[in-house]
Amino acid sequence: MQLIKEASKDKLRGGFYTPSAIASFILKWAFNGNKSLDILEPSCGDGVFLEEMKNGGYEYNSVTGIELEPEEAEKSKGIGLKKAKIINADFHEYCISSDQRYDLVIGNPPYIRYQYFDKEQQEYAANIFNKAGLKYSKLTNAWVSFVVGSSLLLKENGKIGFVLPAEILQVSYAQPLREFLAQFYNKINIVSFEKLVFPHIQQEVVLLLCEKNNSNTHLIEHLELRDAEDLAKLDVSKLKSPKKKIDFKANKWTFYFLDQDEINFLEKFQEEGVISQLGEYAKVEVGITTGSNPFFTVPISTVKQYNLEKYAKPLVGRSVQVPSAIFTNKDWIQNRKNEARTHLLTFPLMKDLNGSLGAREYIAHGEELKIHEGYKCRIRDEWQMVPSLRISDALFIRRNNLFPKLIINEAQAYTTDTMHRVTVKPNAEIKALTASYYNSLSLAFSEICGRSHGGGVLELMPNEVERILLPYNKNNADLLPQIDKMVREKKDISELLKITNKKILKDNLGFSQADINMADGIWKKLSSRRLNRGK
Incomplete structure (x- = not known):
């Protein structure tokens, strides 16, 4: 070898x-x-x-x-x-x-x-x-x-x-x-x-x-x-x-x-096709690959130090910066005040920098740190130009602790590859899509579709997110204000699910209480097993 x-x-x-x-x-x-x-x-x-x-x-x-x-x-x-x-x-x-x-x-x-x-x-x-x-x-x-x-x-x-x-x-x-x-x-x-x-x-x-x-x-x-x-x-x-x-x-x-009756329960929904996968309603793709997040994602102090306002775009880069199911402009401003990395640097070609001395100085500083020699930067036409600069309708956090969040990107922020970009398809509406996700059946499938790591972290890649069963219904949008409020206030997710399961699973889909208990029990069994591994 x-x-x-x-x-x-x-x-x-x-x-x-x-x-x-x-x-x-x-x-x-x-x-x-x-x-x-x-x-x-x-x-x-x-x-x-x-x-x-x-x-x-x-x-x-x-x-x-x-x-x-x-x-x-x-x-x-x-x-x-x-x-x-x-x-x-x-x-x-x-x-x-x-x-x-x-x-x-x-x-x-x-x-x-x-x-x-x-x-x-x-x-x-x-x-x-x-x-x-x-x-x-x-x-x-x-x-x-x-x-x-x-x-x-x-x-x-x-x-x-x-x-x-x-x-x-x-x-x-x-x-x-x-x-x-x-x-x-x-x-x-x-x-x-x-x-x-x-x-x-x-x-x-x-x-x-x-x-x-x-x-x-x-x-x-x-x-x-x-x-x-x-x-x-x-x-x-x-x-x-x-x-x-x-x-x-x-x-x-x-x-x-899972036990055989739990397996049968989940397979029933997969085979009957009554509930579609999330991918039917949205496209999920990785966030922006900068090549060096410490260099290209910066706090407001760095933007001011090098006069980079012209090239700095709103960014949300970490799950701790997203307190709820809706990421608002107010949330972004608070993160900026906290000196979080809230700006993505989107430089043009060097010839187009013109008199931007601060930008040239910052790029030169990156070359001193050999950022330009990293693989992702090295293969670009010009290393300082970050590709795939698209803002998505929603965000899905790639690595999660208690449960994975689907978040409306109301602040219109860019995101790095720590989060996935979710773009809603024409057959769905963003508020209904997001609210429809917060139920025990979808969370159970997030555990099944993803993979857990030694520390109890649940990771989902874009194709895995798209396989999550999502009981979409337009009227689920009515739940979004309450979902957002309870997540923002850090209420126990089980309390939230009691409310959402009733409308999403029972009222819309005709689940019996036994069915709801089964879905909730499967999610709790799989998530508890994963989280206990992190202790």
């Missing part, structure tokens, strides 16, 4: 070692009394799984360990596991060239981004995807190709047990993998944890336990434990018979944190 100057050694090799409690549990599930397995560990590192196999006194036919780093491979050899062969090689290459097939593949694959692969590794990974009938993406992480490749190396009946980032449940680049696993395996179990297993890297992980048995059923189950130590108390027989049917159309596996 080629060394990248800016990357740490751990980042390059993707090495974060598995706690013994996790390795022990995966082996317990995988063996399940079987004594004649051929086993592969495709990224054995310093041999945690091999050590646990030895300590557990397991019997098997053979063990093959693959490890790219020579020093780590030597550590694995030093364990002295019987009937084990350790190969110092790249798993991708091994996967493409090997005819060997296995009953069991286990491990904690490396978390390495595509850009840290050398050219040969990229080609091998692409070949693995091709063999599986999948399209390879440059966004793909190494753990994805490890899971696909390991699956291809299984015998007719076989198992995989992996420690993976929780991204597998949510991120777009793993969607082809989710579709592949759903079709390839007959039983899938996902074990997640309330507490971080790798707290020093803020990486939420899950255990992916898959089995194929040539049946026609495709079932999945999710189980959440407090931490890795709770695995010792878990009866592996609970994982023998997953109950939930896999939805091959589901974009994300966040669904499976």
Whole structure:
């Protein structure tokens, strides 16, 4: 693997070692009394799984360990596991060239981004995807190709047990993998944890336990434990018979944190088409990519210091600057008084600056700071000219805490890529659209469509926002003043939803109270799970 100057050694090799409690549990599930397995560990590192196999006194036919780093491979050899062969090689290459097939593949694959692969590794990974009938993406992480490749190396009946980032449940680049696993395996179990297993890297992980048995059923189950130590108390027989049917159309596996009746409830609305997606009423796109927000977004003091009034446009750049469901000019003025970054600098061509000495001085200052050498600035015709200068009807905050906000942009402010721009389509009206969003069903879908991070943050990209179910009705606009007031006064969102659910879901759509309680319970379950992870 080629060394990248800016990357740490751990980042390059993707090495974060598995706690013994996790390795022990995966082996317990995988063996399940079987004594004649051929086993592969495709990224054995310093041999945690091999050590646990030895300590557990397991019997098997053979063990093959693959490890790219020579020093780590030597550590694995030093364990002295019987009937084990350790190969110092790249798993991708091994996967493409090997005819060997296995009953069991286990491990904690490396978390390495595509850009840290050398050219040969990229080609091998692409070949693995091709063999599986999948399209390879440059966004793909190494753990994805490890899971696909390991699956291809299984015998007719076989198992995989992996420690993976929780991204597998949510991120777009793993969607082809989710579709592949759903079709390839007959039983899938996902074990997640309330507490971080790798707290020093803020990486939420899950255990992916898959089995194929040539049946026609495709079932999945999710189980959440407090931490890795709770695995010792878990009866592996609970994982023998997953109950939930896999939805091959589901974009994300966040669904499976829910009970089957909750899944059925949500699928009913998706399949019946009674409620449209937000994308039917509005186009959502990323905010302005400046290339350097600290340089191009500034407080009023900087505008005055360099006499930049001619080039400074109103800006809202952070969620804390948006106190409600309507961002007003008064809000913007208050932010400006607070010395927030309330101005976007929109410079023209250098030749058009004419006598603007302050602007020239500020741009020269940016070049001293080497702002112009950053990728986004460097590829422009002239680096100081920010592209895509469009103001949107509304804003949708990209990263959220308690709940994601949809906000009317009454102040006509520009926004950076910390928020998405929402442009209303001709078939909708901005006040009705915004008010229609604030209900339990839409908030539940925001949790399902987005992805959570280790600190409890919910992030939604534009295409994910557009997939949120939105019960649009023109008369919902009547709710907007009360929504705006309650959000502005920081009232508990549950109090607001009692009011909005009645009109949006019950009066307009005929939801029963039981339906409303179901939608609200789903939202609370998913958001509480995410927020607890941030504590």
